[in-house]
Amino acid sequence: MRVDRRRKLERAGWVVGEAGDFLGLSPEERQFVEVKLALAASVRQRRERLGLTQLQVAERLGSSQSRVAKMEAADRTVSTDLLLKALFQLGGSPRDVAKLLIPKIRGRAA
Amino acid sequence: MRVDRRRKLERAGWVVGEAGDFLGLSPEERQFVEVKLALAASVRQRRERLGLTQLQVAERLGSSQSRVAKMEAADRTVSTDLLLKALFQLGGSPRDVAKLLIPKIRGRAA
DNA sequence: TGCAAGTATGTCTGATGTGACATATACTCC
């Protein structure tokens, strides 16, 4: 994990461990955070792939640039509801969400 | 769709069409509702499979029986955050969520 | 260097979600 990314997560209120990430969270909490991080990353990826600014996305969503920034940062004040709605607005489907949640790397635990 | 189930959804605030379900919703809204309904159904399924009452699940979650009932009814006052947390508490994983979101039926549109 | 565009962060007010409780309904079993 890149250092700046890690700092950002910590500022956002997450506790980020070094190797065994997310230490200090219960398994359930860890899974929830995982999902949220995956959704947030996907929002950013889709936006960039579409060549849109956060402001443009915000307009599509009827939201604001700052909120889009917070979505992508997985800020603790953004709900998964909002992340899902954003993803769908950016052309994603439930199937795409599913793909996000399935680990692609083989030979490593979960 | 069973009639009683449909009535329940309508009371919960969803607009449910007959054949082409979810008419009147934008594609994005429809996708969001789909996800929520899938999560809600999964919560019920897992609870029943574990042989737990809503009250027992509520205690595990630090919530109340009425809220669990609303989760399973996909009430509009329950967030996907809560549904995800409930699922994970009931032993589900992000991978299980992914499976929920992938349509299993072939030969029919989405 | 300065400027401009994009992004990040802090905070406000109003909207929505939350657990809790009361109560209604449904289903057994006696």
Next chain:
DNA sequence: GGAGTATATGTCACATCAGACATACTTGCA
């Protein structure tokens, strides 16, 4: 029929999340 258990529904007070705004930071370019 009534009692007991499970689930559903309506409502509260409080917590959390929403968009909006101001403002700071970052990046690229003249």
